[in-house]
Amino acid sequence: MLKKKVLQYIQECSHSISKNQIARFLKVRGDNRISLKKILNDLIKESEIRKEKGNRYCLYTQLPKTLVTKVVNINDDGEIFCTPLEETTQSQPPTILLEPNDKKNNQVSMGSKILIKIKKDKGQIMLGKILKIIDKERDQIVGVYWETAQGGTIQTTSKKERFKYFVDKDDSGDAQSGDIVIAETKPGRYFGSPTAKVLKSLQNFKKPGSASLIAIMNQKIPNIFPKETLDEAQKAKSKIFTNRSDLRKIPLVTIDGEDAKDYDDSIFSEADQNKNNKDGWHIIIAIADVAFYVRSGGELDHTARERGNSTYLPDQVIPMLPEILSNGLCSLQPNKDRACIAIHIWINKSGEMINTRFERALMRSCARLTYKQVQSAHEGKTDRITKPIMDTVIEPIYGAYQALLEKRKERGTIEIEIPENKIVFDKDGKVDSVAIRERLDSHKLIEEFMISANEAVAKELSSNYYPCIFRVHKQPTESKLEILESTLSTLDIHLPKNIKPKPKHFRDILDKAKNKNVFTLVNELVLRSQSKAEYSPQNTGHFGLGLRNYTHFTSPIRRYSDLIVHRALISKLKLGSDGLDNPTKSRLEEISAHISETERRSEAAEREAFERFMANFLKKYTGKVFKGIVSGITNFNIFARIPQYGIDGIIPYRSVRRHYRFFDQKKQILIGRNGQHLKLGEEIKVKIEESDHITGGLILSLA
Structure with a gap:
């Protein structure tokens, strides 16, 4: 109760306050002051408040009087906007308008870092004055170049920038009209427009794959392997398997999507023969031994760490490792000898883990199966591959899955169900249609096996506190719960x-x-209320899965975190000399932060590319009416989703203002003059007004 009062008091203060001021106002005395100190520290950890100089506290989102910012927008009227370089908990960082008519304003351009003083709050926008220009570094932008009589213009790929940059003829390089370009912003303006210089021309935006290329460039995802990395990958062919258990007679199988090529996990299950574990199961999960090929400190390791993970875009994959490894030597292809790290897990009939064993082994997958194939076989529709292994492979893995499912239900894990859209391309690389990905029991089966493996490894590494990277997920903060x-x-x-x-x-x-x-909307709201799962050397547990110990171990071909965990397990259990070295152990905090960021970067690129592909596809439906659902309401816009295509668009508030005049923020309802209302989750009819395949933006109207 005191914690809530402390946060409420800090929220009500327009400036930072000391612990003594808080104590006096809330009448906290004696030993309760110790509790107050703990509460303040907890609120700092939860990113609700922050501590300033002089041991003063303020809201995490409340800005100090002076701060370093970056110029992020210069509009057609010459107004300059910046945002703080320090992160805030807000989904959108606060926007600060620089005081007009200041001579220093002419010295900055997009990307400039400046020290400013907050002068006053102008409603939704704060006003600031430049104190010092720290860095005149020019921002790089990605956009589409168009030739004009005076030179050219660049339309950026950002939804936030509705203006165009002017490009002088001498600054256009070899760019042709319609090319996707990388450009550098310049100081000064041309008839009110910001200016830029083309650095590199990529390809015409009408070519297939442009949507993904823009996302790759925007998110700065490395997509070309250095020669040294490719050379090292070629040498991996000569490696010889030694000192390994032989699992080649065990019918391990891989189960993946139809278009997958990087098979990094295989599974097997059988009834436990131990009389003391009646109706229990023995599970084997064999994972590609990537650490055997990618040695710490080498070129492959450096590149994998830089990328952090593979990025899966609608029309292509940017792999973490070169294809000779990701789709070749490391991939657990059928009927080929492959190096693996195998986890033996014994569970009882209730799905409880009672024993584990780890080993480096040699395996040979007996079949490459798909999710649909396995599900069909389980339902009695076998084919030439699944029929011979029904009794030895498919039925036993479903038996073990049922036991694991019981344990999952007992833990009460959060089951988020959001339809995932899959873009279907034609032979020319253009969007042909959009389908909902099927969510089968075979998908859930593989998830449960992988979760069990990840938990088993995390438990093993947690014992004696061996250095490692864990997958952690904190419980939601109080503020997010209040919003939910x-x-x-x-x-x-x-x-x-x-x-x-x-x-x-x-x-x-x-x-x-x-x-x-x-x-679907409630699932999304619950998902938004959750903390973001991330990587950390501190094992603080996984809230969403209800597990005290959890890591990522099962996908070392596509996640660097898993490769680190493999090396940690190899070192702890003395399974070889290619384990976790001391320099890496000393950098686990830094590596965790980096790969958490590369994961977010890939997610952003995947989302961007999907939106651009869909916006291009929906251009032909401009003026058409679709079923929509209100997915969000703010003071400025209504957000509506078109479920048929899994994409959100904006209904500008100005287009409905004559019908709806009042926004009740607490109830998330727009109220009209005649008592009509528009609320979150409501089914509506929307018309596509504008579809911008360069930015991925979709403008809708109420139909």
Whole structure:
């Protein structure tokens, strides 16, 4: 209760305050001051507040009087906007407008770093004055170049920048009209427009793959392997397998999507023969031994660390490792000898893990199966590959899966169900259609096997506190829970009051929404309320899965975190000399932060590319009406989703202002003059007004 009062008091203060001021106002005395100190530290850890000089506290999102910012926008009127370089907890960082008519304004351009003083708050936008220009570094932009009589213009690929950059003829390089270019912003303006210089021309934006190329460039994802890395990958062919257990007679199988090529996990299950474990199971999960080929400190290791993970775009994959490894030597292809690290797990009939064993081994996958193929076989529709292995492979893995499922239900894990859209391309690389990816029990089976393997490895490495990288997920912050409760209440769904949240509480919310038309929206709201899972050397557990110990071990071909964990396991269990070296151990904090960021970078690129492909596809439907669902409401815009295509668009508030005049933020409802209202989750008809395949933006109107 005191924690809530402390946060509320800090929220109400327009400036930073000391611990003594808080104590006096809330009448905290004696030993309770120790509790107050702990509460303040907890709020700092939860990113609710921050500590300033002089031991003063303020909201994490409350800005100090002077701060370093970066110029992010210069509009057609010459107004300059910047945002703080320090991160905030807000989904959008606060925007600061530089004071007009300041001579120093002419010295900055997009990307300039400046020290400013906050002067006053102008409603939604704060006003600032330049104190010092720290860095005149010019920002790089990605856009599409268009020739004009005076030179050219660049339309950026950002949804936030609605203006165009002017390019002088001498600054256009070899860019042709319609080319995707990388450009550098320049100081000064040309008839009110910001200026830029073309650095590199990539390809015409109408060519197939442009949507993904723009996303790759925007997110700065490395997509070309250095020669040294490719040379080292070629040498990996000569490696000889020694000192390994032989699992080649065990019918291990891989189960993946139809278009997968990097098979990094295989599974097997059988009834446990131990009489003391009646109806229990022995599971084997064999993972590609990437550490055998990618040695710490080498060129392959350096490149893999830089990329952090593979990036899966709608039309292509940017692999973490060269294809000779990712789709070749490391991939657990059928009927080929492959190096692996195998985990033996014994579970009882309730899915509880009772024993584990780890080994480096040699394996030979007996079949490359797909999710649909396995599901069909389990349902009685076998083919020439699945029929011979029904009794020895498919039925036993489903038996073990049922036991693991019981344990999952007991833990009460959060079961987020959001339809995933898959773009289907024609032979020319253009979008042909959009389909919903099937979510089969065979998908869930593989997930449960992998979760068990990850948990088993995390438990092993946690014993004696061996240095490692864990996959951690904190419970939601109080502020996010308040937002969720406020939003869900508009849908007549409520969180339990005054309880410490557990995964089962969120599962109950999702169950309540199961048969409602807002089911997908509620899943998204619950997902937004959760903390972001990340990598860390500190094992703080995984809230969403309800597990005390968790890591990522099962995908070393496509995640650098898993490669680090493999090396840690090799070192701890003395399985070879290619384990985790001391220099890497000393950098685990830095590596964790880096690969958490590369994961976010890849997710952003995947989202960007999907939106651009879809915007291009939907151009032909401009003026057409579709079924939509209100997915968000703010003071400025209404957000609506077209479920048929899994894409969100904006309905500008100005287009509905004559019908809806008042926005109730707490209830997330727009109220009209005649009592009509528009609320979150409501089914509506929307018309596509504009579809911009360069930015991926979609403008809608109420139909």
